[in-house]
Amino acid sequence: MLLLGASCLGSISCQAEPTSREACTPGSMIACICDDGRSGYQFCGPSGVATCSCGDTGSGTGSADENGTDERASSSTQDPGGTTDDTGGGATSGDGPNTSGTTGGEGPDDSFCPGGIVREQLFDGVNAGTVVGGSFVPDVGWRTSSSADRIVWDLGQAVESGTLSFEVTGIHAGVEGCVAGVCYYVGLFEESNGDKQDDYTGSAFIESRFHTDGQKNFQDVFKLQAGTGNGDMLEPLTPPMDWAPEQTHSVRIEWGPDPSDASRGRAWLYLDDQEAPLNYQAFYSDPNIGWRYLFLGTTQCKGLDWGMIDVTYRNLCLVAN
Secondary structure, X not given: OOOOOXXXXXXXXXXXXXXXXXEOOOOOEEEEEEOOXXXXXXXXXXXXXXXXXXOOOOOOOOOOXXXXXXXXXXXXXXXXXXXXXXXXXXXXXXXXXXXXXXXXXXXXXXXXXXOXXXXXXXXOOOOXXXXXXXXXXXXXXXXXXXXXXXXXXXXXXXXXXEEEEEXXXXXXXXXXXXXXXXXXXXXXXXXXXXXXXXXXXXXXXXXXXXXXXXXXXXXXXEEEEEEOOOOOOEOOEOOOOOOOXXXXXXXXXXXXXXXXXXXXXXXXXXXXXXXXXXXXXXEEOOOOOOEEEEEEOOOOHHHOOOOEOOOEEEEEEXXXX
8 A cells, every 4th residue: 555645744844855856665654854853754656756745825715604605616726636546455343442542652653643642543443532433444544334433532632733634545526425415524623522503603613524526516625614613614615626436645634823813723724735725714713722622534513424435544643733
């Protein structure tokens, strides 16, 4: 199995050693030195070349409603980057123990998630959070089999600024599950219920969702949503992505105070280590709000099950900045 797209988490730029672009053995891991001096990693792609890149920030503002009816979607055709096939197989039992994730110490997970509050390869349920459904496939990841499947972590602290990243296989426009073509697959919340409620006055949240070809307004797009529970929400979206079921992609969400305005917070979405071409920025009104609960597979928005079926997640890493 070849992996793509791990980067220097939480930094602006990084360079591979000894150069920023070098020949490598497909599937191998290349060390990166981040601009703040920390060590990161870049995985060699199938072409035999590793490029270490951490991206930067974009611009734009706006608003949209919960049903995705904002007509200002970007016309950008930016390619979100490389892909690879998931060649793993086999299955194991589903439910894992109820813990708050792997923290501290040295171990095999450190190689892809240095210093992570949560660092889970998701090859088994040994260190997973609270698991509801799905199955852990050795050397492949956690695979969903229903729209209710999820893993929830209590981070043990409110994280005001951080980075969440993972790899996912199986997201595409025809994916099954979801609700009316809307698929909430990952979210960070202030409260344990994982529900922002209909009027956005529930838990403060940062969520990402995907729209299938069955959604009435926008199809084959990602959205990034952010709100503090005060009734306001921003939810920018990408252009159509055209991902294939067999492809593996990386997803990264970063959040914290907005560098251009310290009075507000901001969330960023990266797909395959490139900043997603959202049609505006995902700001939220309180830069000091912290997120304690992580949902993967589905959130609990409106008490419904929004997850995608036959989607595999692995190498999940959450780092507090």
